[in-house]
Amino acid sequence: MAGVPCMLIRGGTSKGAYFLAADLPSDPAERDDLLIRTMGSGDPRQIDGIGGATPLTSKVAVVSPSSEPNVDVDYLFLQLGVEEATVSDRQNCGNLLAGVGPFAVARGLVPTDRPVRIRMVNSDSVATARFPVGEVAISGVPGTAPGVVLDFDDTEGPNGLLPTGNLVDVIDGVPVTCVDNGMPVVVARAADLGVTGYESVSQLADDLALRDRVQRLRMQAAALMGLRDTTSVPKTTLVAPPVDGGSICTRTFIPLRLHTSIGVLGAVSVATALLMDGGVGHELFSGSSRVDVEHPTGHLQVEVELDPAGRVRRSGVVRTARTLFDGTVFPR
């Protein structure tokens, strides 16, 4: 069977297979089938594919030259299931976004001497990537690697920053802020779900009653947010007062497994909710437009600035990316 040109890149705290769109079938169903066989999805160990048996390593970026004005490349993000043989285009990935510029340069789609303008196809929004920007260390990744500065033009979700139309909704007796500044997220106070928010990932993962509550919460939130496909969104972030000098402490379900850190646009969305006076967790939050998000393996700093009317003026983040291999992948 013929192989497919593929580059494996660590972007931020995630890892993904990067493809040129021209190297994949143009029919989405055929493409998805090929990607499922490439990752080995539908098997908890993904033993017969290149996925790493977690959602954070079961990710795909499909990159192509863009026909949009003032944009260099289009980036379609696809989240592959691990146990389930699923592919979802219902979310963005700001971590894999960090690898798109270096991939586009390596494949000759863009010149090397200027920032790359990237359209995130999933949300039809644009980001500018500047790289390499020195050697940078980020939490959750050993050592240092070339830095990638990402500035988002506009990440507000299709149904607005507050897709339910409310700053606070009460679901199953729990006050939540449902927000979408690049990622649909349900923000709830950890204490309102009977946990501290400082538990380890494995402690929370073992709490099956909590998992059920999070599932009920997010399914009701999805309906209020107008999200029909709930395969990968909304995420749920539990917030607690900061304990390590940051702005807020977080534990995030993606959508039911625990994130070992927090996603980029997930963090941007949570920060946006916390910046809003009256948003759930606002009173626990100590920060300004530079928001230092504590997560289970360290900190993620994001920049989010709102104007007085509560609209997003600016958001951005610094990540790193590193190419792990460039070659040919052979789908099952």
Ligand code: NQM
């Ligand atoms: O929120 C995981 C990740 C992500 C997505 C997830 C991400 C983002 O850490 O922009 O980066 O929330 O499923 O890669």
